[in-house]
Amino acid sequence: MSHIPGVRQAQKQKTRQALLDAALELLEGQSLSSLGLREVTRAVGIAPTAFYRHFRSIADLGVALVEQALGSLHPMIRTTVSTAGDGEERVARALELIARHVDAYPAHVRFIARERHGGVRPVREAIHSQLGLFTAEVGEALAGDPASAGWSEEDVLMLAQLYVDLMLGTASLLLEAEGPGARERVSRTAARQMRLIGIGRTHWLDRPDGSP
Amino acid sequence: MSHIPGVRQAQKQKTRQALLDAALELLEGQSLSSLGLREVTRAVGIAPTAFYRHFRSIADLGVALVEQALGSLHPMIRTTVSTAGDGEERVARALELIARHVDAYPAHVRFIARERHGGVRPVREAIHSQLGLFTAEVGEALAGDPASAGWSEEDVLMLAQLYVDLMLGTASLLLEAEGPGARERVSRTAARQMRLIGIGRTHWLDRPDGSP
DNA sequence: CCATGCAGTTAACAACTGTTCTCCGTAAGG
DNA sequence: CCTTACGGAGAACAGTTGTTAACTGCATGG
Known part of the structure; x- marks a missing residue:
């Protein structure tokens, strides 16, 4: 419990971060449920048993990865929605932010998209929980x-969920988009989908009866 | 190449199906990329080497599973969209069909949702391809x-994609919904989301300019 | 300055993995 | 009826896995 980091604790968090980074990289070609403890430590260059100094299991590491990955998604989503209402330019700007984020943290996006419905329960739950927080946050922004x-x-929350799902889905599509024009095509459809949802939003209360 | 099935070929397809079924069941608690060949054969009760008589690899089996799982999703999605336009009752009926499908083939739904962004490339591509066909089909229905x-x-295709994604997402949420009222809550929000998209659809051409 | 705590190592364990090769029984086809 | 083709069994292979235990070196706090 030293207030000043200390050489010791600094080194520990350094290798801890190295483990997280190595895992994230290894997860490009597989799912978390097939990721091996030895595989990760080998990539980092430490003994397999040293893993236990940082995480109880791979699932534990996965949960830590969720916080890290969604920590980076956090400001992105907030900025996106705070600018995304109806206007054309807002939609375009939101999509540009998403694309920029995919370029900046491709592994994070891949990890979240993959493990959101993945085979490791605690990780799934962590993602679902964090995504719920984001939806609530987006909802607040929309309510304003x-x-x-x-x-x-x-x-408001159901609309927020619609937006969050669309953003994640678009990010994942952008990630896998390869070949010339693929990204542009994904962006075009995503833009129209956002616009259509925006239109539905503006006319939501138009219907004869209220909203049962 | 015998026109009549024959005892031999019948038995072969029987164990082949047993392999697919066992794999699907084992995939409830893990991802395809961590599923072992021996694990599957053990569950079926045959020797590990017999696996190669039916599939070249686990990824190969995964692709076969995609066709089987989406084959069962096929009629569901078609029926869903052919009834889902704007009306309240249509939305409700579509959601009931989805819920019924989730109850009938939970493992199929889980498999598709999980491996859609999963760690096995050929399987991912197979799902993406099949889902593209569905989107096109839904698009035709909508165009009519x-x-x-x-x-x-x-x-039309971007709207179809929106619907397909919403259906899949809802199915997955229904699958994981547990506890009293959870399913109803999922259904309520999904219904409103479908309604909102429907509203956006009816006003899509209202805007001053055409649709750039 | 010295004793403690702790990140990391080494060795070893039983169990598991995918894959090859050889063999067996039997339905299929002439 | 007799040969062939083929689904499946068996054994063996070299590697891999997670987890345990006991150990080492060194920064840390008194």
């Missing part, structure tokens, strides 16, 4: 918009 | 609707 006047909280 | 008059083919 005048276009959300008269909306129930439940409806 | 009078509400799609004046829509470009590209826009």
Whole structure:
């Protein structure tokens, strides 16, 4: 419990981060449930048993990776939605932010998309939980918009979920997009989808009856 | 090449199906990339080497599973969309069909959701390909609707993709929904999301300019 | 300055993996 | 009826895996 980091603790977190980084890289070609403890330590260059000084298991490491990966997604999503209402330019700017994030942290995006429905329960739950927080945050941002006047909280959240899912799906598609024009094609459709949802949003309260 | 099945070929396809079934069951708690060849044969009760009489590798088996799983999803999605336009009842009926499918083939739904972004490339590609066919099919169904008059083919496909993704996401959420009221909550939000998209659809051409 | 704590090592374990080669029984086809 | 083709069994292979235990060196805190 030393307030000043100390050489010791610094080194520990250094190799801990090395383990996380190595795991993330190894996960490009496989799923977490097939990632081996020895595989990771070998990539880092430490003895297999040293792994236990940092994580109890691979699933444990996975949960840590979730926090790290979604920590980087956090500001992105917030910025995206704070600018994304209806206007053309807003949609375009949001999509550019997503693309930029995919370029900056491709492994993070891949990890989240892959393990969101992956085979390791605690990791799945961690992602679901964090994504729920994001949805709530996006919901707050949407609620602040005048276009959300008269909306129930439940409806705001369902809209937020729609946006979050679309953003994640688009990010994943951008990640796998290869070949000339592929990225542009993905962006075009994503832009239209966002626009269509925005249109549905503006007319949500138009219907004869309220919103049952 | 015997026209009549024959006892031999029948038995072969029987164990082949047993392998597929066993794999699907084992995949409830892990991802395909961690599924072992011996694990599957052990579950079926045959020698490990017999596996090669049916599949070249686990990835190969995975591709076969994709066709089987999406073969069962096929009629569901078609029926769903052919009934899902705008009306309240149509949305409700579509959701009921989805829920029914999740109950009937939970392992199939889990497999597709998990391996869609999973760690085995050929399987990912097979799913993406099949899902693309579905999207096209849904697009055709949508194009037949009078509400799609004046829509470009590209826009119809982007709407179809939106619907397909929403259906898959909802199915996955239903699968993991546990506890009283969880399923109902998932269904409620999914219904509203479908409704909102439907609203966006009806007002898609309302905007001042055409659709760039 | 010295004793303690702890990141990391080494060795060893039983169990498991994918794959090859050889063999067996039997349905299929002439 | 007799040969062939083939689904499956068996044994063996070289590697790999997670986890244990006891050990070492060194920064840390008193």
